[in-house]
Amino acid sequence: MPRPSRRDHLIETAITLFCEHGYHATGIDRILAAAGVSKKTMYVYFRSKEELIYAALRQYDGVFRNNFMKAVEAASDTPKGKLLAIFDVAEVWFGDNQFFGCMFINAVGEYSEKDSPVREISKQFKKLLRYYVVSLAKEAGADDADELADELCLLLEGAIVTAQVSDDTKAASIARKMAVLAIEDAVG
Amino acid sequence: MPRPSRRDHLIETAITLFCEHGYHATGIDRILAAAGVSKKTMYVYFRSKEELIYAALRQYDGVFRNNFMKAVEAASDTPKGKLLAIFDVAEVWFGDNQFFGCMFINAVGEYSEKDSPVREISKQFKKLLRYYVVSLAKEAGADDADELADELCLLLEGAIVTAQVSDDTKAASIARKMAVLAIEDAVG
DNA sequence: TTCAACAGAAACAGATCTGTTTCCTTATGT
DNA sequence: ACATAAGGAAACAGATCTGTTTCTGTTGAA
8 A cells, every 4th residue: 555645745746737837738757857756656646647637636626625715714704704705815816926827727728528527527626616605605694695606706717817817916806896796786 | 922811721720629629739730630731831831830829819819809899789789788798799609519718718728938929919818808898888987997897807707717617507697797786886 | 835833641850748667776574 | 684565767669749851743824
């Protein structure tokens, strides 16, 4: 039974490189060099590059949502405040030098087959993040928590892409302002 | 002096394949086979694959914005109606079987270098589309046309990504509903 | 008809990619 | 101390990629 540390380190390195350079553009050798792991060892843990991609996406899914939820919880005590904190947390994220957009959005751009595991994992990620927003929307007393969550999630997607493509540092605050309108409309 | 038709056909074919499969995953040979053009001829018009990518993005920039603006103009007579028509036009776009998200968003996901031509062209596209929305916002009598345009453009980005990644057919109408709120807030 | 330019087909070069295998070193447990 | 397993380094195979070149046919104009 192999120790998990090597496998995890490989996944962490892969996440970083896939985020920055994309999936097809990131060769196995580059990941291995960055991780300081031999090719032989990698192929013990992952039977192919595809499997490493899936593992990286699944790992990031958990880690990102966990960090995101924790940051939101820490940013505010009130339900309504937490809904808005989503965009404050996003703003910090966008300001990171290592911000290259959403790993899942970028992944779907490279893998267009409808039933591809990449798309399934990405869709699942967005679904799970939405569940969390739905729960916050319920706590905030929204008339239709699902609808409000749809709106806030769409705003977040828009902010991510605007920050990434248009290189707009105001993206998070633009989204936040609209979030105020959406929340008022939904809770009123 | 070469006839432009071959060059244009090559660009059109490249756009289709880059949209569906991405940039790194689309090899030259695949484009050439689909276009029915020889490699030799291609390298007369484009000195490298990179140049073909730039040409495809620049061509799509013009064609897409032109079609988009025409569709918006045709959908409504009033300024406010045109602002909302953005999302009706988007809905039709998302419903297309050949919808694979925004070519520029996908491109930026694959080319992360800050000063890359791909990023420059993509940023320029978003900027030009925003100029159009600003002009519509001015016509609609927005207090701050720039701010409203920022908001509506962010909603459009969010709708595109939500339709693409979450495979959500409601994406356009969710964005449209928020657009109503934003317009009311801005014109009030 | 003849000549020149064009363009397709295909071979080719060189690089890079994924994935396998071999060889050797280094730990670790008995 | 010795046997065994793990893992690095690197060669290797086979595929694929970009870009060049060569050869051949075809077309259009003088």
